[in-house]
Amino acid sequence: MGVFDFIKGELLEVIEWTDDSRDTLSFRYPDEDKAIKNGAQLIVRESQLVQFVYLGEFGDTFGPGKHTLTTDNIPVLTRLKSWKYGFNSPFKADVYYLTTRLFTGNKWGTSNPIMLRDDDFGIVRARAFGTFDFKIVDAKLFLKEVAGSDQNFRLDEFADTMRSRIVSIFSDALASSKIPVLDVASRYTELGEALLPLINPVVSGKYGLQIGSFIVENVSVPPEVEQAIDKRSSMAAVGNLNDFVKYQMAKGMEAPGGGGPAGMASELAVGFAIAQQIMQQQGVPGAAGATGAAGAAVAAGAVGAAPDLLSPADVAKKLGVPEADVMTIISSGELAAKKIGTSYRITRAALDKYLSS
Numbered sequence: 001m002g003v004f005d006f007i008k009g010e011l012l013e014v015i016e017w018t019d020d021s022r023d024t025l026s027f028r029y030p031d032e033d034k035a036i037k038n039g040a041q042l043i044v045r046e047s048q049l050v051q052f053v054y055l056g057e058f059g060d061t062f063g064p065g066k067h068t069l070t071t072d073n074i075p076v077l078t079r080l081k082s083w084k085y086g087f088n089s090p091f092k093a094d095v096y097y098l099t100t101r102l103f104t105g106n107k108w109g110t111s112n113p114i115m116l117r118d119d120d121f122g123i124v125r126a127r128a129f130g131t132f133d134f135k136i137v138d139a140k141l142f143l144k145e146v147a148g149s150d151q152n153f154r155l156d157e158f159a160d161t162m163r164s165r166i167v168s169i170f171s172d173a174l175a176s177s178k179i180p181v182l183d184v185a186s187r188y189t190e191l192g193e194a195l196l197p198l199i200n201p202v203v204s205g206k207y208g209l210q211i212g213s214f215i216v217e218n219v220s221v222p223p224e225v226e227q228a229i230d231k232r233s234s235m236a237a238v239g240n241l242n243d244f245v246k247y248q249m250a251k252g253m254e255a256p257g258g259g260g261p262a263g264m265a266s267e268l269a270v271g272f273a274i275a276q277q278i279m280q281q282q283g284v285p286g287a288a289g290a291t292g293a294a295g296a297a298v299a300a301g302a303v304g305a306a307p308d309l310l311s312p313a314d315v316a317k318k319l320g321v322p323e324a325d326v327m328t329i330i331s332s333g334e335l336a337a338k339k340i341g342t343s344y345r346i347t348r349a350a351l352d353k354y355l356s357s
Helices: 003-009 075-081 139-147 155-177 181-207 223-238 241-254 256-281 287-299 312-319 323-332 348-356
Strands: 011-015 024-028 035-044 048-054 057-062 065-069 094-099 103-109 114-118 122-136 152-154 209-220 338-340 343-347
Touching: 024 139, 024 155, 035 048, 035 094, 048 075, 048 139, 057 075, 057 139, 094 139, 103 155, 114 155, 122 155, 122 181, 139 181, 152 155, 155 181, 155 209, 181 209, 312 323, 312 343, 323 343, 343 348
Parallel strands: 011 035
Antiparallel strands: 024 094, 024 152, 035 065, 048 057, 048 094, 103 122, 114 122, 122 209, 338 343
């Protein structure tokens, strides 16, 4: 091998890089201590960018295409190396390939709950997660702040940094947005779009990156808040709670035996509620307080307490008349009574009023 062949073997004539890893952000071309021939060919493919670094300083940047490396089209490197009068000689420089395509489906999530002030539930702890897409837009800033001189900088090396930065911005934005917890689920798309103008200036200025899309997939709250939300939904589905209780109690009294002790307690509770309605309609003083206290006693388990409520048979016994006569005066409206299912109940106040009339 002649001297010329030896020298030629120490020069790089074609510089190119093909990436099939799908997760490489930047790649330092392995020159193996070879000098780059002046006039060598640099091939940059679509979704690639090449940055030259000479003695620690950024040189020229090349986009997609085939470039001939001469002093005419590498002005920054020519100035750094102090080439004069087009001096053609080999040169040493670090060549960094950067992938400029969109990196999609990167996951983010809050490691700790976000403290939110909610109008409905007060202070609420919420967690969130989702995905985001990004790409490199400033090669020099990215190499300086992120990749450094790493020969093969991959996505997983930067994932934690990106995730923590995005979560921090998301937490601040969500806390300041004051969106009610009950409405967050219906605003996932709105949240993601609203956060892009807040996130991009930070990551662009800090890392030379741009977020293409930011997706919020879920915002969750603690189990106790979920239970409160479920209860509120159930109450909304029931509608008029008073009518619902009456219906449930009437159905219970239709069953044989009235549903046992629990059914009896329920019957008494609804009976007190109905008695309270009747007494209030008739203008009986203290009706609300008396029946309310009695209802509380029943709810506390005082099943055996004697209610101020009579059946037609009880009234017939007190009046010493057949039960059929009592039903007649109930039907005529002379004696106020409340029908529950197939049965009637009469308050003692209504009976006293009938007797005094």
